[in-house]
Amino acid sequence: MDIVSESKDGTTENLTTTTNDKTPTTTDKPIICVLDPSRNMFRVTRAKGKALASGGFGVTIRIEEEEEEEEKDNDDEQEETEEEAIEVENGMEQHTTKPSSPKTNVHANPSIFLFIEEALFLHERGLLQAIMYQPSGESHDPTILDTSQLHQLLPAMGMSLAMYLVFSHLRSQEFRVLRHHPQRFDILRRQIEHGLSKLESNRLRRQVRESIQHAVIPTIPMGDEHSSTIQLCWDCYQPNCQFAKTRPGLPDFYVAATYYAIPLVQFTELQLLVQDKCHGIPLKVATVSDSGTVVMFGVSEYGVPAIHDNIHDSNGE
16 A cells, blocks of 8 residues: 655645555545454554644554564563654554564564544544445455444444544543543553653553553443443543653543433442542543433532532531
């Protein structure tokens, strides 16, 4: 796949993609991605500008590497340099070859992948072109996906429209949003410790990336045996935070989601969620109406203060 890069003088160029000698697809969108059915994600083949890096979109996955010898640490971050980590966070897709050693010779090809909610959000804002290759005999015919087709991929990839609306609501306000992973909090807490070695720091960066890649698809409880309990869905960061994808720091708040008109969640469940899962991180609950409106509520384990107590306090009684 050949991609025409941005011109040196900073002017905008059309991007041309060719695959298997098929008719090229031309677009002026800054981001081009291709659906990877094996991962249910979109691989970014071109990212021009700072749309990905500044917004904290995507996760880096190494798709090619040779195995290390058994006596070596399986963590391939052991040989990663700080410069490589920065390139990955800035949305750069580059072929990186690690230096040879007597025991290992690992070649990694880091690529940026987008989840369906990220690809759809960027597409709706005119920043992304999504391509899917359909089998046709011995070749593959490219299909440029429109917004409707991307919406149709949501249920196929396990995400409800209501959950996407929550993601879009948060992203529209420029919050940085990550799929929640229950083990990430401990990793992030270790990252902020002082005196970490370079090896340990790189290992933690890799664990953060893996926690993003392998986070479960956010869901809304439906009251059945498969999804009857409300769960944490998103880790959210303020728009003005110093956000780095592999070292984001502790979230500013967590988000859980439910339907507005369907009484599926009891307040006691929310209190337990705050006590057992939030580790002191504030919780906000997103409610989605039948019309698609998203309303956010803050929740604490103490509930809502009584109105008459506030009145007495304001009167000095």
